[in-house]
Amino acid sequence: xxxxxxxxxxxxxxxxxxxxxxxxxxxxxxxxxxxxxxxxxxxxxxxxxxxxxxxxxxxxxxxxxxxxxxxxxxxxxxxxxxxxxxxxxxxxxxxxxxxxxxxxxxxxxxxxxx
Numbered sequence: 099x100x101x102x103x104x105x106x107x108x109x110x111x112x113x114x115x116x117x118x119x120x121x122x123x124x125x126x127x128x129x130x131x132x133x134x135x136x137x138x139x140x141x142x143x144x145x146x147x148x149x150x151x152x153x154x155x156x157x158x159x160x161x162x163x164x165x166x167x168x169x170x171x172x173x174x175x176x177x178x179x180x181x182x183x184x185x186x187x188x189x190x191x192x193x194x195x196x197x198x199x200x201x202x203x204x205x206x207x208x209x210x211x212x
Contacts, residue, residue: 111156115149132184143173149187150176
């Protein structure tokens, strides 16, 4: 699956579970770990876990490799590593606290300008 197809696949699976505030960040020029970070919000621990579970389940059904999953026990912030795409599913409180978009967005803007 090409990178844009993988992004579209993940976003579609997030939307299936009513994930909110979906953001895609192209970090390919900034990271040798992944090309794209997708960040979304869930309403509760159960919702966060359900979104992540759905992405993992659907990825496995189409034989995508799920490299790792972190945070399912607490489900305040779940990370799903799909290689070229890393998904962050967060409750609003965790998303507000860590502000990943603000952390990466200035660097993303600078890499596009430079």
